[in-house]
Amino acid sequence: MTSVMTALPAAVGAAAVALLFVETVHRVTLRLGRRSPLAADLARKLHRPFLISVTLLAVQQAIRIWAGDFPGRSGVMHALVLCCIAGFAWLVGAMLLVLEDMTLARWRTDVPDNRRRRRIKTQVVMLRRVTVAGIVVLTAGVMLMTFPAVRALGASVLGTAGLITVVAALAAQSTLGNMFAGMQLAFSDAIRVDDVVVVEQEWGRIEEITLTYVVVQVWDDRRLILPTSYFTTKPFQNWTRTGSAVLGTAEIDVDWSTPVEPVRGELQRVCESSELWDGRVCVLQITEATDGRVRLRALVSANDAAALWDLRCLVRERLVGWIWQHQRAALPRLRAEVEAVAPEPVRVGGHAGPGPSSDAARVFSGGLDGDTRGVVFGGPVPAASERKE
Template sequence: METLLWAIAATLGAAAVALGAVEVVHRVIRRLGRHSILLRELSDHAHRPFQVAASLLAAEVAVRSAVGDFAGRTAVVHLLVLAVIGAFAWLVGALMLVVEDVALDRFRTDVPDNRRARKLHTQVVMLRRVTVAAIVVITFGVMLMTFPHVRAVGASLLASAGIIGVLAGLAAQSTLSNVFAGLQLTFSDALRLDDVVVVENEWGRIEELTLTYVVVQIWDDRRLIMPTTYFTSKPFQNWTRTRAAVLGTAELDVDWAVPVQAMREELRRLMEGTQLWDGRVCVLQVTDAVGGMVRIRALVSAVDAPTLWDLRCLVREHLVGWIREQHPTALPRLRAEVGDGANQLVWQWSKPLREAPVEGEPDHDARVFGGSQEGEARAADFEGPADRSRT
């Protein structure tokens, strides 16, 4: 009984000393952390696991060295060893969280040009998750190896590891493929957190990227959860891989009587009067003229996808109202003409109301590839390799 009481006293005393030492270190780190992000994160995240790990380690050392033999000593020591292993695994996980916070503090994602920051954020988060998973597996393995019976059968387990590995690989083929796909997406820079994508005809942003699945926040606040293998095996649209600025169109089917140049000037006036336009592209072209109607396409640009959506709606609404109020004859219509027996129609004998316009160089608002510095750069991207035989 005296030995047991001495063991309890020694254990509590060692734990109290360890807690006191940890508290002193914590206060010093907090004081120094006023000027250091690393020390401040250490004092916030690593204090509690450091307390637990230090007190358990001190208690285990006290029971082993300062206490004599008592009933159940072996079981108590074994439990303390397991607790120390788990506590230090917790401490290592907390340190990984500190490293993540310090690494991400230098790169803000709430700024307009945040592509590099989002890439680093995705990679750091993924690395921490992989590391935490590895820590859990290693900790569990180390705990098992503290049991003598497990160590005795270790040789036979290693001998049959090849067969077990093959069976486990076949059983977990889908899971492993998702894990490798997640790592591939993270480090190939094909997908990042907050990227704007179009998946399964749904437009949204990457809200969460894990080793096995990807969560896409759709524009109407629904969540589309996809396996990571989807993004490595099927095509998808990434609107923000290089930059957030994008182009968008608004198409209208109107009558052949539409004044295209006046409509082009109205589009330019509208763009110059709205803050949704980023000033890069404002083009209006006739892209089709079949089926008795003319298809007008307005191509505009914005700083990001949400702004572009509002800008496209604004262009569509304004041009519809402009045609209805200013040029009602350009509204879509169906024509039926009745001629005489000789099929001589009245309009075939009527003179044109004005002379045909002189052909010349089109206005820069009528050209997607050319006419401006932005258009020339876009044309150069699609010209292909230069013909060396002509030089």
């Protein structure tokens, strides 16, 4: 009873001192936070884990030093050790998250030409997930190792660790593959958060990258969820791999009689009058001339994929309206030649020129080359005696 009466005041006194110390540090940090964003973030996010960790450590040390032997001492001390381990793991995790948040705040992505910033953001987000998972696993392992029975069990488990590893790897092959693919994507710079990609014939933006899946925000606000291994095993288009500026086309079919130079001048005026155009490329070319019509292709450029889509629609709309207003004769036409032809007399026997009976109309027969080709594709040619039969 005397030991218990000694332990309680010691624990209360240690907790009071710890609370006073933590509160003093917190106020000092808040004062520093008026000038430093890092100090303000530390004061806001580390106050609670720091308070719990320091208080538990002070109580545990006070009982260990000043309290004598009392019933349940070992259990109380073991519980305090477990709580201290969990508290300090929480504190370390919070500190790492603060540093990662500061990195993200410094390298913001809402600025022009943010390719490098998006790469850093992707890597920091992936490291945050790995860090949290690693801290949880290590904390659980350290807490389990405080139990003597678990330490004894660990020696016997080492003998079968190889077999268990193989079985676990086979059972979680797909999951592990996606996890390694996620790490590969984070550091290979193949895709980054906010990259514009085309996957599964869908155009969208990389919204989130995790260790197991990637979220693509499609242009119509749908979400396409793909495993991370998809981006390491299948081809896809990344429109912002080296920069956000892209090229796009708008195609119009017109008649052969269309004067192209006035249309080219109208395209230049449309681009110069629009804030969507980045001033790099504005070209009009004829890319096809078939089936009685020609195809005009307007090639334009913009700073990003979203602006390019609107610019292509604008160019197509303005050119169609201008052609309808100024060159209506240039619209595609259907041409056909109609003439009366007198019937020719039917000839009996013979043909005026190469016909079905001519070697020029045969591919697999008639001539040495044709017979040889027929053997290859249709089997051996029968002999003359076999044909008569």
